[in-house]
Amino acid sequence: MTSVNLGSTPLIAKMQKVGFALIVLGALGLAAVFITGGQERFFADYLLGFWFFTGISVTMLFFSALQYLTRAGWSVSVRRTAENFTGMVPYVALFAAPIIYNLFSHHSIYEWSHESAATDHLLVAKSGYLNTTFFIVRIGIYCLLWFGMLRFLVGNSVKQDSNASDITPTRKNWKRAAPWVIVYALSITFCSFDLLMSLEPHWFSTMWGVYTFAGHFVASISVLALMTIWLYKAGLLRQYITSEQFHDLGKLMFAFSSFWAYIAFSQYFIIWYANLPEETIYFEFRMHNQWEIWGYILIVSHFVAPFIVLLRQDVKRKMNFLIAGAVIVLFSHFVDLAWIIIPAVSKVAAANSGEQFTMGWQELTGWLFFAGVFLLLAVQNYKKRSAVPIGDPLLQESVHYNS
Amino acid sequence: MASSNLAGAIAEFTDVNALVHAAEKLRDAGFRKWDVHTPYPVHGLDKAMGIKRSIISYFSFVGMVGGLTTALGLQWWTGADSYKLNIGGKGFFDWQFSMPIDFELTVLGTAIFTALGLFHLCKLPTWYNKYQEDESFKKATDDTFVVTIDANDDRFSAEGTQSLLVSLGGSNVHVVESALK
Numbered sequence: 037m038t039s040v041n042l043g044s045t046p047l048i049a050k051m052q053k054v055g056f057a058l059i060v061l062g063a064l065g066l067a068a069v070f071i072t073g074g075q076e077r078f079f080a081d082y083l084l085g086f087w088f089f090t091g092i093s094v095t096m097l098f099f100s101a102l103q104y105l106t107r108a109g110w111s112v113s114v115r116r117t118a119e120n121f122t123g124m125v126p127y128v129a130l131f132a133a134p135i136i137y138n139l140f141s142h143h144s145i146y147e148w149s150h151e152s153a154a155t156d157h158l159l160v161a162k163s164g165y166l167n168t169t170f171f172i173v174r175i176g177i178y179c180l181l182w183f184g185m186l187r188f189l190v191g192n193s194v195k196q197d198s199n200a201s202d203i204t205p206t207r208k209n210w211k212r213a214a215p216w217v218i219v220y221a222l223s224i225t226f227c228s229f230d231l232l233m234s235l236e237p238h239w240f241s242t243m244w245g246v247y248t249f250a251g252h253f254v255a256s257i258s259v260l261a262l263m264t265i266w267l268y269k270a271g272l273l274r275q276y277i278t279s280e281q282f283h284d285l286g287k288l289m290f291a292f293s294s295f296w297a298y299i300a301f302s303q304y305f306i307i308w309y310a311n312l313p314e315e316t317i318y319f320e321f322r323m324h325n326q327w328e329i330w331g332y333i334l335i336v337s338h339f340v341a342p343f344i345v346l347l348r349q350d351v352k353r354k355m356n357f358l359i360a361g362a363v364i365v366l367f368s369h370f371v372d373l374a375w376i377i378i379p380a381v382s383k384v385a386a387a388n389s390g391e392q393f394t395m396g397w398q399e400l401t402g403w404l405f406f407a408g409v410f411l412l413l414a415v416q417n418y419k420k421r422s423a424v425p426i427g428d429p430l431l432q433e434s435v436h437y438n439s
Numbered sequence: 440m441a442s443s444n445l446a447g448a449i450a451e452f453t454d455v456n457a458l459v460h461a462a463e464k465l466r467d468a469g470f471r472k473w474d475v476h477t478p479y480p481v482h483g484l485d486k487a488m489g490i491k492r493s494i495i496s497y498f499s500f501v502g503m504v505g506g507l508t509t510a511l512g513l514q515w516w517t518g519a520d521s522y523k524l525n526i527g528g529k530g531f532f533d534w535q536f537s538m539p540i541d542f543e544l545t546v547l548g549t550a551i552f553t554a555l556g557l558f559h560l561c562k563l564p565t566w567y568n569k570y571q572e573d574e575s576f577k578k579a580t581d582d583t584f585v586v587t588i589d590a591n592d593d594r595f596s597a598e599g600t601q602s603l604l605v606s607l608g609g610s611n612v613h614v615v616e617s618a619l620k
Contacts, residue, residue: 301538308535311527349492438482 039197039426040273043419047270051418055411062405069398075143076385077393079135083145084377085402086131087231088370089410091224091252092259093124097185098220099256100193104206105213109433110284113276116425117263118256119193123413124406125186129179131409135231136175139168143388145381146171148237158238166237174230178223185216193425200427224249232373235380239318243303250299251338254292255369258362261285263414265355267423276424279353280437286352289361290342293368297339322379326394330375338368374399445590446569446617447473448600449576450609452584455481461586461607462487468603472589476579498556499549506548510541569617576615587615 042048062085070078096118103111124131139149148166153159159166192205225245233244241247264281267273307315322331341364351357378395386392425431452458462475466489475481475488518524519531529536558564570576570587579585586609588600597614604612 305535305538309527309529349496 039422040276040424041419041421042267042272042423045270045272047266047272048415048418051411052415055408055415058404058408058411060408062401062403062408065398065401066405069401073393073398074385074389074391075138075141076145076381076388076391077398079138079143079145080377080381081399081402082134082405083231083402084370084373084399085404085406086135087377088255088373088403089124089406090128090131091228091248092256093122093128093410094182094220094224095249095252095256096121096260097125097182097189098217098224098253099260100189101185101209101213101216101220104189104209105217107210107430109430110280110437112428112430112434113273113424114260114264114281114285115428116193116421116423117267118260119190120417120421120423121256121259121263121410121414122186122190123417124410125182127409127413128182129176131406132175132179136172139171143385145384146234146237147384147387148234153237162237166234171230171234174226178227181219181223185219188212189216193428194421196425196427197422198427200429203427203429206429221245221249224252232376235377235384236318238314241303241307241315241318243299243306247296247299247303250292250296251369251372254289254296254365257285257288257292258365258369261289261358262362262366265359269355273424276431276435278435278437281434282355282358283352286346286358286361289358289365290346290352293339293342293346293365297335297343300334300338321383322375325379327375327379330371330395334368334371334375337364338372342368370403444617445597446615447587447589447592447595448597448604448612448614449570449573449588450586450604450607450612451575451578452586452609453582454608455584457608458584458586459483459487461604461609464607465586465588465603468594470588470592470594472592472595474587476576476585476587478580478582478584481584493560495553495556495560498559499553502548502550502552503545504548505552506544506546507541509548510544511537514540570615572618573615575611575613590614 066078066082069081099118100115100122102108103115138144139146144150147153148159148162149168149171153163164170189209192209195205196203225248228245228248232248233240261282264277264285268277304319307319322328342361345357345364346352346361374395378393378399382392382394428434450461452461458475458477459481462484465473466487475484477484514537515532523531525531568576575583576585576587586604588595588604590597594600601612601614
């Protein structure tokens with residue numbers, strides 16, 4: 037079989053245009069927030085967009101690792117789509133630079149990096165972990181690990197394209213997928229501790245890692261489903277993608293939006309039951325001060341709506357329903373992260389300069405900017421390599437797969 | 440004409456593609472009372488046989504509603520109505536602590552009804568099958584695909600059905616006498 041390069045198709049050209057437009061729009065928006073909304077809000081919106089798409093990019097790597105780990109046949113024809121959306125991974129350090137810069141500014145969104153942290157008993161006790169040097173070192177380690185994971189897994193996957201008769205690269209991935217999954221689990225957990233949980237350094241939750249993972253995973257599956265559908269609707273990859281792949285992506289989307297709800301409730305439930313002040317402060321703050329509306333939206337859009345939309349078996353094979361489910365899930369993932377980040381930073385901003393804020397259009401700016409970056413870097417990958425792993429030994433199984 | 444204790448016709452297949460093809464042909468020929476026995480699940484056979492989607496999910500739904508109702512009812516009755524207990528200052532019937540029980544009993548009810556529904560739809564337990572003494576039929580648990588067409592199917596005729604099975608690529612085609620009178 038010959039390689040399927042989609043780099044010159046109208047769909048990819050369109051993606052590129054949309055990507056550029058989003059970057060310009062997002063950058064203008066971020067600049068406007070910087071000027072009018074204060075620095076704390078600017079960095080909060082930047083972090084929101086940054087972590088939304090970094091989380092998805094890294095989780096796409098995890099998706100690929102998972103397929104190799106289980107030697108899954110169904111997913112081979114869509115696996116490269118996931119691998120193409122990891123384009124942000126090599127640049128995570130670059131995009132994290134403003135957040136690191138922020139640690140040293142007077143307007144730091146991380147309370148533990150303030151001078152006043154030295155007089156806070158709890159923050160002094162936690163300073164062995166929560167200090168700027170170690171924070172930067174950790175971000176560096178995550179970037180290296182993710183880059184290594186990208187080079188190894190996607191590298192071998194692409195290497196397999198050129199020679200279908202020698203499956204050594206695929207064998208390497210089969211063998212090494214398990215350690216990479218562990219690397220992913222630990223790095224995404226600690227990175228979510230560092231970037232998100234430490235926004236409220238007095239508070240902690242032991243379910244934080246799996247909670248944020250659940251959101252990233254279901255959002256990644258949604259991006260994957262959307263892109264697969266767009267490719268299919270544009271008449272591309274039709275000999276590789278069948279309704280079986282849509283059905284399975286639909287199942288994963290359904291399962292993991294329920295999983296998110298299960299984990300989100302478990303986290304809330306444990307805190308509610310124990311009723312300890314240092315734990316309840318997180319929900320206490322978010323259940324008042326006009327943040328509560330977003331919590332209710334989250335329950336409906338991250339769980340109830342996808343559950344109802346994707347419950348029926350035949351619906352998971354219908355592209356328009358899958359699009360609806362995926363859009364709902366991506367919106368919910370955005371609200372989820374916003375509900376974590378914005379109230380916390382609003383609190384810090386109030387302490388810094390007395391300016392409090394609620395959710396507004398401003399929160400979309402960082403997301404738009406990174407959506408553009410995310411799309412453009414995926415376009416680069418589509419131009420570079422085949423859009424289907426044509427050399428993969430399980431590709432035929434994927435094409436003829438029947439669930 | 441078929442004698443009164445004729446069970447039906449049986450055919451062996453060794454090639455999975457020929458089996459699926461034969462199943463499609465039998466489906467299109469309008470047979471109703473027939474079955475395919477395989478040593479392992481064959482993908483796409485349901486479709487080839489024209490089997491409609493199982494109604495098992497309706498059993499599951501009944502179990503789900505039953506489980507959830509039991510959970511809510513029991514917690515409300517024991518905790519908030521019959522014998523009120525103050526536990527850690529929580530409400531007598533708060534949705535938060537009710538949730539794990541609701542979830543677990545919903546899952547349990549769904550699982551039990553699904554399993555029982557499965558047994559019912561698969562006609563389990565079946566103590567006797569009229570083909571069970573046939574040597575060809577026994578191979579279905581080992582290395583052969585077996586097609587059986589029951590004698591009480593409207594389209595069944597001992598000669599015609601056997602020659603149809605032969606024409607579809609079946610080997611060792613023969614009729615089976617039921618041991619039961």
